[in-house]
Amino acid sequence: MSRPELSLSLQFADARHRAQLPRHKVMRWIRAALELPGEIAVRIVDAEEGRALNHDYRAKDYATNVLTFDYSHEPVVGADLVVCAEVVEREARELGIELLAHYAHMLVHGTLHAQGYDHEEDDEAEAMEARETEIMLALGFADPYQKR
Template identity: 85%
Template sequence: MKPELSLSLQFADPRHRALLPRHKVQRWIRAALELPGEITVRIVDAEEGQALNRDFRSKDYATNVLTFDYADEPVVQADLVICAEVVEREAREAGIDIAAHYAHMLVHGTLHAQGYDHEVDDEAEAMEARETEVMLALGLPDPYAATAR
């Protein structure tokens, strides 16, 4: 049985709203959750994405997903901020479905919220393996397979 999820879904940038119906976003996040969660997902434009990345990570560019994690036990509490323009560009460049890329970003961010980290070499492999496992279980492509890039 999948963990419970309280989800707030916000669209500051509504361009992909039709690709992100609430039930799909819930399904993708719940597939990666290992404990109950309270998660806010905010879809933003490049300007807001860049400002948040600059202010919180000192990186002056918009990135695909930012995870703000507040607690991981007993309930995962986090905000996932996804930049619509970056997701769209990355999907187009990789030749993959935009919705599948959003699913990957939601899985990726949810794993970060639970303490997974890909910036530490010995943890990157475990995080990527877990992402692949979740994506395949959802019937979506392996984001790290050569054909998915």
């Protein structure tokens, strides 16, 4: 199956995991979740920047794993995905999963948000989680919602 075109900007404000996030892998994960062509910037940040962005844009005073700033859904998906390296690393350790698998999941999750998926309501959450699971399995990762 052919995947949509993707223009990707990959930025490392926090370079701690740069070696584990080569451009071709990040592109593969995002393209797997894209339903239309995309212009997406991925910025890997530290906890300080993650917390500041979450505070400024969501009024939450903590760093979160991934923030999605979506600008357009069609005909081209336009978004910035901000991923906090420290949070992703901590969550992977706490969940007992590979760091790479958790990064893939966070990028798939953020890409789905960029296309209008949400998880505020139970039915939305079920649909989004089902789509994430389908994508992660297709990428060769475990179901991110399976109880460990």
